[in-house]
Amino acid sequence: MAKEQKQNRKKPIESLSVAHLAFSFKRKRILQDVNFTVSKGNYALLAPNGAGKTTLLRCLSLLFPQAQSALRVNGQAVKKRKDYFDYLGYLPQQFNIYPQLTLCQGLELISSYKGLPKESLSQEIHRVTKLVHLENCLDQKLATFSGGMMRRVGIAQTFLGDPDILLFDEPTAGLDIEERTRFKSIIAQLSGKKIILMSTHLVEDVETTCPNILLIRSGQVLGPLSQEEIKERAQGLVYQVKEEEQSALQSPYLVIRQFRRKQTLYSRVLSAQFQNIPSVSPELEDGYLCIIKNIPS
Numbered sequence: 001m002a003k004e005q006k007q008n009r010k011k012p013i014e015s016l017s018v019a020h021l022a023f024s025f026k027r028k029r030i031l032q033d034v035n036f037t038v039s040k041g042n043y044a045l046l047a048p049n050g051a052g053k054t055t056l057l058r059c060l061s062l063l064f065p066q067a068q069s070a071l072r073v074n075g076q077a078v079k080k081r082k083d084y085f086d087y088l089g090y091l092p093q094q095f096n097i098y099p100q101l102t103l104c105q106g107l108e109l110i111s112s113y114k115g116l117p118k119e120s121l122s123q124e125i126h127r128v129t130k131l132v133h134l135e136n137c138l139d140q141k142l143a144t145f146s147g148g149m150m151r152r153v154g155i156a157q158t159f160l161g162d163p164d165i166l167l168f169d170e171p172t173a174g175l176d177i178e179e180r181t182r183f184k185s186i187i188a189q190l191s192g193k194k195i196i197l198m199s200t201h202l203v204e205d206v207e208t209t210c211p212n213i214l215l216i217r218s219g220q221v222l223g224p225l226s227q228e229e230i231k232e233r234a235q236g237l238v239y240q241v242k243e244e245e246q247s248a249l250q251s252p253y254l255v256i257r258q259f260r261r262k263q264t265l266y267s268r269v270l271s272a273q274f275q276n277i278p279s280v281s282p283e284l285e286d287g288y289l290c291i292i293k294n295i296p297s
Contacts, residue, residue: 013195014040015072015075016037016038016071016195017037017073017075018037018060018072018221019035020033020034021033021067021070021071022034023052023064030052030055031056031220031221032218036221036224038195038212039195040193042188042190042210042212043197043213043214043224044197044206044209045197045214045216046201046213046216047201047216048292049201051216053169053199053200053201056221057090057167057169057199059071061088061090062084086114086163088163088165088167089159089165089166089167090169091154091168091171092169093169093170093173093199095157097153098142099141100141100142101142102138102140103138103140104138104139106142106153107129108125110157110160111124111161114161116161124161127159128157128160131186132182133152134152137149148176151171151173152175154171155171163194166190166195166197167197167199168196168197170201172184172200187209203288207227207284212224213225213226213227215288215291215292217291222291231284232282233282233287233291235282237270237272237279237290237296238268238279238286239271239277241266242265245277249273251273252273253271253273254270254289255267256269268286270286270289
């Protein structure tokens with residue numbers, strides 16, 4: 001039945017909506033009254049560690065089945081659709097598969113769970129492994145793979161079946177610079193073709209790949225917001241000061257980072273207080289911190 005559904009897909013998924021989603025774990029409220037709608041495009045799910053990013057993605061992937069009543073695709077309740085998983089690709093934060101299998105066998109196993117047609121399976125496995133530069137490792141045992149290689153296997157299996165909705169939980173964790181760049185390139189090329197939601201706490205992973213951003217603060221989702229809207233939140237609040245000038249700043253203020261230019265140490269600072277030095281143009285990280293830390297309060 002799954003194979004037949006995969007071969008006879010109906011209307012592509014154009015939108016995914018969440019309405020009044022709440023989730024608690026051991027009496028601790030993780031998400032509360034979450035509401036948003038995303039359409040085809042690249043979205044970053046940006047929040048500090050522990051804010052609920054993984055929980056939200058698990059809800060969207062129905063690892064927590066009770067969440068399905070809050071989800072709609074193309075305006076239709078997910079609980080009324082038996083084909084939701086046919087349109088879904090998901091990379092969990094911790095991806096594992098039987099280590100005694102070869103890469104090819106592992107992807108064949110996942111493909112069987114997805115109900116992909118056998119006649120085109122070899123071609124599909126070659127396609128997704130080429131995306132992550134593992135096409136020459138198909139006969140290699142997964143037990144011999146490094147952590148970074150296993151992360152790339154996880155990314156590859158997400159693309160099996162060419163799903164319309166792609167959910168990535170910290171996809172670049174464990175990747176080296178070259179493979180992180182490769183992943184960003186793949187996501188950038190898919191912009192506008194699929195609904196892509198990528199969870200991360202790294203702002204630098206967002207800037208070149210996701211023009212649309214969802215923020216989690218106090219269990220609620222803010223957005224989608226554009227990068228420019230987020231930067232605007234920090235307008236007039238960002239200062240770049242030399243080490244000896246920092247004592248002149250009025251509390252409270254937040255030091256975002258420090259860097260050295262030639263022989264001088266600078267601090268990039270967020271402050272809602274008027275300073276006797278000019279502010280500088282805000283970056284995405286500045287606006288993100290203003291929203292998450294509610295600056296100015």
